[in-house]
Amino acid sequence: MSNVPFRKKTPSRRNITRSVTKYQDHKPDLEVDFYHRCGYCDASDQWRTTWYELDHFVPKGYLSTLSETSYCNLVYSCRSCNNAKRHKWPTQCEHLHHNDKEGFIDPCDAQYDKYFYRDDTGYIYHNGTDLGKWMYSALQLHKPRHKVLWAIDTLYHEINDINKMIHAIGGLRQIISANPDLVVKIDALKNNYIEYTASLAAYK
Numbered sequence: 001m002s003n004v005p006f007r008k009k010t011p012s013r014r015n016i017t018r019s020v021t022k023y024q025d026h027k028p029d030l031e032v033d034f035y036h037r038c039g040y041c042d043a044s045d046q047w048r049t050t051w052y053e054l055d056h057f058v059p060k061g062y063l064s065t066l067s068e069t070s071y072c073n074l075v076y077s078c079r080s081c082n083n084a085k086r087h088k089w090p091t092q093c094e095h096l097h098h099n100d101k102e103g104f105i106d107p108c109d110a111q112y113d114k115y116f117y118r119d120d121t122g123y124i125y126h127n128g129t130d131l132g133k134w135m136y137s138a139l140q141l142h143k144p145r146h147k148v149l150w151a152i153d154t155l156y157h158e159i160n161d162i163n164k165m166i167h168a169i170g171g172l173r174q175i176i177s178a179n180p181d182l183v184v185k186i187d188a189l190k191n192n193y194i195e196y197t198a199s200l201a202a203y204k
């Protein structure tokens, strides 16, 4: 098996400082800044089985200078990661995110990507450091849902690419005689896709 990058793009928060009455009011902006993906596990919200949530990166109880509605402290998150993270914050200090052994790196920091990678089935691994191991366990990134959601997303884009190719060539009929291997590949992708989407309900 070969290694695959943990995610394609690092999310990036805009500098949004307008005041809102509740932190949930920031959700539409965070969806955009996080490319509709969970900041922690990179699962696309296109395949969600529950609504995505907003996580307070520094948990509310440890905020001193930031407020509950500060945009720069919010992470667009799937329910699995939000539930796993909960109030975990080992340093107990707003200004210290981790101590190199325990704690978190902000998912909008490009450093976050270095702590995790995947194999070509989408299963997530940590990079072997103490902090990587700690975050991996705190966020429960071993859960099968992460691999399944990655596989669905990958298949979806592969099927889209193939559909564009078929369209460009002038239809499936023209391809079948010229490229029977492609037809076999499309069929396998389609079957995997059906199998994975059917298993989604088990990975809430």
Ligand SMILES: [Zn+2]
Pocket: 038, 039, 040, 041, 042, 043, 077, 078, 079, 080, 081, 082
């Ligand atoms: Zn997640």
